Amino acid sequence: MAVFQFSRRFSSLSSNPLRVCVVGSGPAGFYTAEKMLKAHQRAQVDIIDRLPTPFGLVRSGVAPDHPETKIVVNQFSRVAQNDRCSFFGNVSLGSSISLSELRELYHVVVLSYGAESDRALVVPGEDLAGIHSAREFVWWYNGHPDCKDLALDLKSTDTAVILGQGNVALDVARILLRPTMELATTDIASHALSALEESSIRKVYLIGRRGPVQAACTAKELREVLGIKDLYIHIQEADLLKTPADEEELKNSRIQRRVYELLSKAANSGCSHPRSGQRELHFIFFRKPDRFLDSDDRSGHVTSVRLEKTMLKESDGSGKQIAVGTGQFEDLECGMVLKSIGYKSVPVDGLPFDHRKGVVPNIRGRVVTDTSGDPTQLEEGLYVAGWLKRGPTGIIATNLYCAEETVATISEDLELGVLASTSSLPKPGREGLLQLLDSRNVRVLPFSAWEKINAEEKRLGSLRSKPREKLTTWDELLKVATQ
CATH class of the missing domain: 3.50.50.60 (FAD/NAD(P)-binding domain)
Incomplete structure (x- = not known):
């Protein structure tokens, strides 16, 4: 099995970066990461996904005869290759790591894992x-x-x-x-x-x-x-x-x-x-x-x-x-x-969930614990974007506006001091995440592993005059990713 070397790319950041974790690497997740990186120069964004492959519904939902819709993956790839961003595949919220653990590791957690x-x-x-x-x-x-x-x-x-x-x-x-x-x-x-x-x-x-x-x-x-x-x-x-x-x-x-x-x-x-x-x-x-x-x-x-x-x-x-x-x-x-x-979206332990609507109760992306009281009780540092936030509606571009709103809400909370300050409460973020996953023998797949899968799929596709021949089993995907 290959051992991935996760380089320390963040030495140029201030000693206490804003640690952000985005759960789900579909359009809502990548748009959220892109907007966070742009809005906050101190932000370090990690995107995790349970699949070895990124891009969510762009890969598994868009019809194969709609290649023009999939061009957005080029934009998402540039986000993943940003010095302040990392993608970690094969990491499942709930089994690899709990929501409460992520919230301990990061200042901000944005859930955008869609509807599975x-x-x-x-x-x-x-x-x-x-x-x-x-x-x-x-x-x-x-x-x-x-x-x-x-x-x-x-x-x-x-x-x-x-x-x-x-x-x-x-x-x-x-x-x-x-x-x-x-x-x-x-x-x-x-x-x-x-x-x-x-x-x-x-x-x-x-x-x-x-x-x-x-x-x-x-x-x-x-x-x-x-x-x-x-x-x-x-x-x-x-x-x-x-x-x-x-x-x-x-x-x-x-x-x-x-x-x-x-x-x-x-x-x-x-x-x-x-x-x-x-x-x-x-x-x-x-x-x-x-x-x-x-x-x-x-x-x-x-x-x-x-x-x-x-x-x-x-x-x-x-x-x-x-x-x-x-x-x-x-x-x-x-x-x-x-x-x-x-x-329909599925809940995870520790997450408020509206089972009737199939969404996480939220106000402009802020996760709400209890809407009955006055004032409304909010979950500090926990946000949603995409289908988990608004329900399974809209096109890929709808997630852009949805992510913009959630990031604007996060920025507002940072300015108002609602979120724990990065100076008063440093968080382990990425390093802590990788240590925890390593202790549990979770095989974490970085973006470079996806690039191996991508190259192999394109090579196999060229043999059949197709843009790519998808690897369709967990074993195939993991084998190629870790070569």
């Missing part, structure tokens, strides 16, 4: 085989080491149902329906490409509780899936009828207007029936899942989803319309279901 679990529907049959979360499917085709061996059966059915109509749902539909020869030149994981090449899926149904006016996707994503070669698109024209409340919603949102226009155009420009063998994409509006039905032939495996028809009514004066059930049901046969109903 899924919301549940809580309907009967949800645990049947053949039902997966969209997150698992996305991690599977993106080569995340936790999902390489996902028990995904693409051969036994020709029909997949995707619950949800947001951008992740559209990504998933596109990967299932796009010609594999077009995916072969992307950085899609090789195990996923092989499975998709042998896939029997020909029909994909995108199910939404509300109507086309309320579809949660963006025009760019929708345009892309509608533009797949030789794809039959089906949308019920009756679903496109607008109410006065719909007209009001469209008037207030340019994005929703554009999405509605694209759906209307797709409904009117296609053929009335698919050709034999043609792949199909069906947009099903005004339906919500009621239960999943078991197969007679394959006991324990999903065979259909029972959908309840919905109608829209205005919620409590917000102007938004919500879907309510009508008591009318229909069954849609399928052999695979992907739930794209939202990611």
Whole structure:
């Protein structure tokens, strides 16, 4: 096993630097580190991540056929290579080190580890085989080491149902329906490409509780899936009828207007029936899942989803319309279901957590212990950014503004003297972290280890005319990282 030499790069700093630890190396984590380094010349920032690889959802969430979105890793790499910044992979909050220990080691701890679990529907049959979360499917085709061996059966059915109509749902539909020869030149994981090449899926149904006016996707994503070669698109024209409340919603949102226009155009420009063998994409509006039905032939495996028809009514004066059930049901046969109903963050010991919202209670990034009292009780030196702070919404750039707000809050607390002063209370920071992890035999992987993985993936990719061939198991990643 290689022994990494962590050089003492901080001798030029003042004797008592501001020690900052960022947990999670996705966009929110890297933007937070970048803004902290810029705002505070005495800051020494360490980014830790449970994976051997940095960049979070840029690596494991962005679709392989969206390479332009991944260019941001160049900016993040420059942050990691800053003299006052270090990345430490293979360090898991909770098992490698506790939150209370990090808070002892650092003046400031920013949690930005995102959302690594899924919301549940809580309907009967949800645990049947053949039902997966969209997150698992996305991690599977993106080569995340936790999902390489996902028990995904693409051969036994020709029909997949995707619950949800947001951008992740559209990504998933596109990967299932796009010609594999077009995916072969992307950085899609090789195990996923092989499975998709042998896939029997020909029909994909995108199910939404509300109507086309309320579809949660963006025009760019929708345009892309509608533009797949030789794809039959089906949308019920009756679903496109607008109410006065719909007209009001469209008037207030340019994005929703554009999405509605694209759906209307797709409904009117296609053929009335698919050709034999043609792949199909069906947009099903005004339906919500009621239960999943078991197969007679394959006991324990999903065979259909029972959908309840919905109608829209205005919620409590917000102007938004919500879907309510009508008591009318229909069954849609399928052999695979992907739930794209939202990611969910997970708590760690010692962290206040709102289980209903799936976020850490906070005020502009400051972690709140108790909101009931006056004044509100704050957790000194503990902050959040990204999905853990605001919920799993937005695009990569949303995390930039989110991180800016959290760093502004930290700066404010430093100026007000809310945080322990670096002069009165020096902290061990990075040196203390490495000593503690070493005593626990945690194999810490610095950014140079990621650079070895990166080089090897690019080398393997060049052999297949791909930008990279991802290493998709923990063993492979650790072996290459420590060579």
